[in-house]
Amino acid sequence: MKISAESIWGDLVRIRESAPLVHNITNYVVMNPTANALLALGASPVMAHALEEAAEMVTMAGALVVNIGTLSPPWVQGMHRAILRAKELQIPVVLDPVGAGATPYRNRTLRELLEKGGADIIRGNASEIQAMVDAEATTRGVDSSAAAEESLQAAQSLAERESCTVCVSGAVDYIVDGAQVYRVHNGDPLMTRVTGMGCTASAFCGAFAAVNPHFPAAAAHAMAVMGIAGELAMEQACGPGSLQLHFIDAVYNLNREQIAAKWQVKP
Amino acid sequence: MKISAESIWGDLVRIRESAPLVHNITNYVVMNPTANALLALGASPVMAHALEEAAEMVTMAGALVVNIGTLSPPWVQGMHRAILRAKELQIPVVLDPVGAGATPYRNRTLRELLEKGGADIIRGNASEIQAMVDAEATTRGVDSSAAAEESLQAAQSLAERESCTVCVSGAVDYIVDGAQVYRVHNGDPLMTRVTGMGCTASAFCGAFAAVNPHFPAAAAHAMAVMGIAGELAMEQACGPGSLQLHFIDAVYNLNREQIAAKWQVKP
Amino acid sequence: MKISAESIWGDLVRIRESAPLVHNITNYVVMNPTANALLALGASPVMAHALEEAAEMVTMAGALVVNIGTLSPPWVQGMHRAILRAKELQIPVVLDPVGAGATPYRNRTLRELLEKGGADIIRGNASEIQAMVDAEATTRGVDSSAAAEESLQAAQSLAERESCTVCVSGAVDYIVDGAQVYRVHNGDPLMTRVTGMGCTASAFCGAFAAVNPHFPAAAAHAMAVMGIAGELAMEQACGPGSLQLHFIDAVYNLNREQIAAKWQVKP
Numbered sequence: 156m157k158i159s160a161e162s163i164w165g166d167l168v169r170i171r172e173s174a175p176l177v178h179n180i181t182n183y184v185v186m187n188p189t190a191n192a193l194l195a196l197g198a199s200p201v202m203a204h205a206l207e208e209a210a211e212m213v214t215m216a217g218a219l220v221v222n223i224g225t226l227s228p229p230w231v232q233g234m235h236r237a238i239l240r241a242k243e244l245q246i247p248v249v250l251d252p253v254g255a256g257a258t259p260y261r262n263r264t265l266r267e268l269l270e271k272g273g274a275d276i277i278r279g280n281a282s283e284i285q286a287m288v289d290a291e292a293t294t295r296g297v298d299s300s301a302a303a304e305e306s307l308q309a310a311q312s313l314a315e316r317e318s319c320t321v322c323v324s325g326a327v328d329y330i331v332d333g334a335q336v337y338r339v340h341n342g343d344p345l346m347t348r349v350t351g352m353g354c355t356a357s358a359f360c361g362a363f364a365a366v367n368p369h370f371p372a373a374a375a376h377a378m379a380v381m382g383i384a385g386e387l388a389m390e391q392a393c394g395p396g397s398l399q400l401h402f403i404d405a406v407y408n409l410n411r412e413q414i415a416a417k418w419q420v421k422p
Numbered sequence: 423m424k425i426s427a428e429s430i431w432g433d434l435v436r437i438r439e440s441a442p443l444v445h446n447i448t449n450y451v452v453m454n455p456t457a458n459a460l461l462a463l464g465a466s467p468v469m470a471h472a473l474e475e476a477a478e479m480v481t482m483a484g485a486l487v488v489n490i491g492t493l494s495p496p497w498v499q500g501m502h503r504a505i506l507r508a509k510e511l512q513i514p515v516v517l518d519p520v521g522a523g524a525t526p527y528r529n530r531t532l533r534e535l536l537e538k539g540g541a542d543i544i545r546g547n548a549s550e551i552q553a554m555v556d557a558e559a560t561t562r563g564v565d566s567s568a569a570a571e572e573s574l575q576a577a578q579s580l581a582e583r584e585s586c587t588v589c590v591s592g593a594v595d596y597i598v599d600g601a602q603v604y605r606v607h608n609g610d611p612l613m614t615r616v617t618g619m620g621c622t623a624s625a626f627c628g629a630f631a632a633v634n635p636h637f638p639a640a641a642a643h644a645m646a647v648m649g650i651a652g653e654l655a656m657e658q659a660c661g662p663g664s665l666q667l668h669f670i671d672a673v674y675n676l677n678r679e680q681i682a683a684k685w686q687v688k689p
Numbered sequence: 690m691k692i693s694a695e696s697i698w699g700d701l702v703r704i705r706e707s708a709p710l711v712h713n714i715t716n717y718v719v720m721n722p723t724a725n726a727l728l729a730l731g732a733s734p735v736m737a738h739a740l741e742e743a744a745e746m747v748t749m750a751g752a753l754v755v756n757i758g759t760l761s762p763p764w765v766q767g768m769h770r771a772i773l774r775a776k777e778l779q780i781p782v783v784l785d786p787v788g789a790g791a792t793p794y795r796n797r798t799l800r801e802l803l804e805k806g807g808a809d810i811i812r813g814n815a816s817e818i819q820a821m822v823d824a825e826a827t828t829r830g831v832d833s834s835a836a837a838e839e840s841l842q843a844a845q846s847l848a849e850r851e852s853c854t855v856c857v858s859g860a861v862d863y864i865v866d867g868a869q870v871y872r873v874h875n876g877d878p879l880m881t882r883v884t885g886m887g888c889t890a891s892a893f894c895g896a897f898a899a900v901n902p903h904f905p906a907a908a909a910h911a912m913a914v915m916g917i918a919g920e921l922a923m924e925q926a927c928g929p930g931s932l933q934l935h936f937i938d939a940v941y942n943l944n945r946e947q948i949a950a951k952w953q954v955k956p
Binding site for chain 3: 450453454457458461462467468469470471472474475478479482496666667668669670671672673674675
């Protein structure tokens with residue numbers, strides 16, 4: 156699918172009109188900004204992790220977003236349950252492998268989530284994606300230390316192995332699915348100084364996948380909207396605190412002209 | 423009790439002067455903005471959910487606010503323990519039935535919290551209140567899909583069944599207790615695009631109930647202050663991000679003149 | 690060690706250049722603002738609490754910050770595990786005894802964390818530090834009710850008993866270690882109306898301790914940066930909502946001239 160300002164705008168309008176429910180099982184640090192960003196986008200966030208209800212909650216959702224940032228055994232059980240139900244019902248699943256490679260527990264959990272359930276889109280930074288294909292790679296917490304360009308190959312390996320779309324975010328975001336590659340050049344470096352911007356990107360992938368069954372295009376649209384809103388926010392921001400606020404306002408107010416003027420997605 | 427600008431202001435002054443401790447067992451998504459809103463109001467928030475201390479913590483509180491947004495069994499145990507102690511000590515209990523009707527687990531938990539403990543004020547959106555009186559009703563996550571006006575009857579049924587005050591928030595907020603009804607017309611639709619505004623309203627009901635034993639009036643005051651602060655914030659907001667910030671500032675700076683100029687509470 | 694504008698600036702530059710990983714096991718309420726404040730400072734926050742990975746995660750860290758704000762047994766297990774590993778590896782440990790004295794469970798947990806592991810820096814408000822040395826003292830949730838000046842003696846007792854640095858924050862912050870006392874006069878009273886400012890101060894103590902092995906100086910530098918950024922933020926703030934945003938921006942933009950103009954640390 157060819158990405159254009161019109162294809163980005165079209166999906167955004169679909170989200171605003173249908174307000175898809177995005178079910179998030181995510182980490183404690185980013186729950187609040189993730190929910191706010193999804194609301195600003197026009198989606199309808201829900202957060203519910205307990206084994207007792209994760210499967211029922213996902214049945215109403217347009218997408219499931221699983222993020223292992225602050226994982227623990229009871230949460231991982233809820234993630235498994237929700238992913239299995241989502242797969243049964245063909246609800247798109249986005250996996251954010253926060254801190255992949257940082258600890259054996261994270262690596263094991265990611266492997267089990269993929270083996271027993273799977274994901275339609277995996278979105279992480281370069282270090283995380285690298286760690287998912289190379290057991291020897293280690294990451295430093297949630298930072299990205301590998302160069303994004305270098306990890307394009309890792310993304311392609313992971314996409315092939317898991318038969319899914321892989322999105323590596325960085326200065327340029329790479330969205331890979333089989334032979335297809337999209338490069339999103341939007342965004343601003345200061346966004347890395349706001350916690351949860353990557354997690355928000357994953358949640359946006361979920362919202363776009365809820366209205367667009369072509370997952371690589373959905374992910375590219377999501378990353379473009381993230382980046383464009385970040386660039387617009389930077390026009391008013393004086394630091395990461397004000398960037399976060401203006402980012403939410405920019406997502407909410409994003410219009411066709413702004414997308415047309417700023418989008419930078421290349422094959 | 424008759425609501426007036428003076429009665430709203432009087433309770434607000436009492437909160438600012440006595441800084442009542444409001445004990446919250448609430449969901450992960452909204453803990454931070456709830457604590458900030460209570461601090462801006464002049465109350466003193468505390469969050470403590472563990473079974474090991476929930477009962478002791480509530481003994482110091484002016485009110486207990488229980489919110490099931492991201493419930494799980496260990497948290498529900500803490501909620502039960504805290505509610506029982508609050509009831510023993512006649513500390514007002516506010517219940518926020520987030521997502522009522524979305525899953526059987528939520529419905530069962532709400533039923534047990536009410537049967538084994540009870541609440542003095544239940545505050546939810548129209549869908550949630552509807553779901554609590556009609557087991558057949560289903561909600562869509564945390565959204566409000568039922569029309570508020572239609573659910574006035576549901577609120578009255580629930581208030582009667584549970585012998586408590588019920589507050590249904592929406593374009594117009596209805597506060598119901600027996601034959602009494604207050605209608606709060608303050609607020610702005612953009613507030614629904616900021617996560618946790620409903621949860622903050624419940625926390626405010628707790629703070630006002632801590633200084634005013636007439637619970638329907640306390641709830642009406644709380645909803646009026648929410649709505650007025652929201653309207654004042656809208657005068658400066660450019661989207662939901664800046665609305666959230668200006669809302670906190672507006673609550674903190676709220677004065678008698680602003681209340682007198684804007685309050686819209688009708689019988 | 691003598692504190693000066695240059696010593697504060699020197700540590701800040703070291704943090705910005707080395708981006709030390711600060712491992713936080715902290716409370717749900719403040720995770721988001723703590724992570725954002727650490728990112729604005731130039732540090733690299735990670736949050737991981739599970740017993741399954743707490744020890745591995747800390748091995749990569751420049752400092753460990755443990756905060757008991759919303760404690761529960763599984764989290765306390767993770768705290769113990771992380772502290773033990775940090776002690777083995779001589780990674781500095783900061784302990785924030787949120788709500789010390791409020792419940793027996795908190796007091797018992799603090800005692801066990803100190804007995805089985807220990808801390809290099811303990812940072813709390815006056816009530817909390819008082820409660821840690823006087824089992825009869827009771828606090829009121831997370832508020833500070835004791836006068837800071839009066840609790841200087843408590844800080845000295847605690848510092849001696851635990852052989853560590855103790856920081857009591859308040860209108861004046863006292864940093865005590867053996868016979869040494871630093872008094873930080875920076876800050877603004879409105880900062881107490883933003884939730885998590887104390888927890889952020891503890892996280893900053895961790896970041897500074899990661900680059901400065903003289904822990905009392907590290908803590909004094911951290912408190913000075915907190916206070917100076919708060920004062921700068923107040924120049925633009927209209928309430929606690931905007932204070933929080935401008936605080937993050939001020940931390941991010943803090944420069945040598947601002948520190949030189951505003952620092953107020955006395956022996």
